[in-house]
Amino acid sequence: MSNQPEIRRLRGHAIAPWLDDIARLRIAVFREWPYLYDGQADDAYEREYLSVYLGSPDSVAVLALDGGRVVGASTGLPLADDPDAFSRPLRAAGLPVAQVFYFGESVLLPGYRGLGVGHAFFDEREAHARALGRFRWTAFCAVDRDADDPRRPPGYRSNDSFWHKRGYARLPGMTAWLPWNEVDRGEVQHPLTFWLRELKDAA
Template identity: 45%
Template structure:
């Protein structure tokens, strides 16, 4: 941990690290269960959503000059239509929900407590505004017998439950991206997890 340093950016400031963040997202999301065949150009286009939101937040971890971990959050209202979709027309008040984006870390830097730090930083950021009651995120669901699933794969469910999050199977959306080795995007089911934002 002594060799690591941290950096935060908000709103349009995030654009300054688009290249680093895009490269990190591609590197981490190649692994199961995302199996993401990403491109820098696609990533930078997606990340514009965060740069355009005044209340978005990035917490990044660096080893020397290299970004080795990052996490983001943004008001649900400012997210893309695909992410907002399960909440629109429901009993949820979108303007009281803060959406937690990626939580990514290169393998060599895992097991240092940074996963908890990521949640702490994002939840603290959401609390600063005094108007948000709930935080949420979504995660991809793959079939149990997926051929690319590693034998020793352990989902993050236990960690998320310890953080106070509850899986909400009724809240689902569909996102599209190309799996590894593919050039065509295919739909992926995403399920949401939520918790009340503690004061």
């Protein structure tokens, strides 16, 4: 059994020294179903993708550490500080983007799952958003996959039940589109549907 990881919360530019570790975890974990992310040949792409967290003074990264090694990471920032591709669906629905704190990556190595780290990631990010004092909602989006996709691993269970228990509701039709290199397919546009909860109801 893996050791219980240490949970550490970082804000804004304090994330910088850990950016490469988060990038490596993204590549390793998102290669799994349902993202099937094939990564990029150039590591600079991953760092550039994550640099948005350094540009936002109110961003957060929650790390799971085992003996100083990063085994999990979870990120977030004000949605208004994120690229327009993510805020556009909420703007179209009439939600005030300035009141939404957006949760980005949440990646954890397989050996550390089932130890409560997923709950810790949500607890820490929600606490960070609440402490900022100006957000009504927390939100994230998850990739949509067909239930009968032949690439779906046998026995796979989605995180939907976990997210519902955390108080999040899926918002059908509120969808962002994002391209990435998919395993064995090359670059593909992917739909990601938003999940939302009112922050004032957070525990």
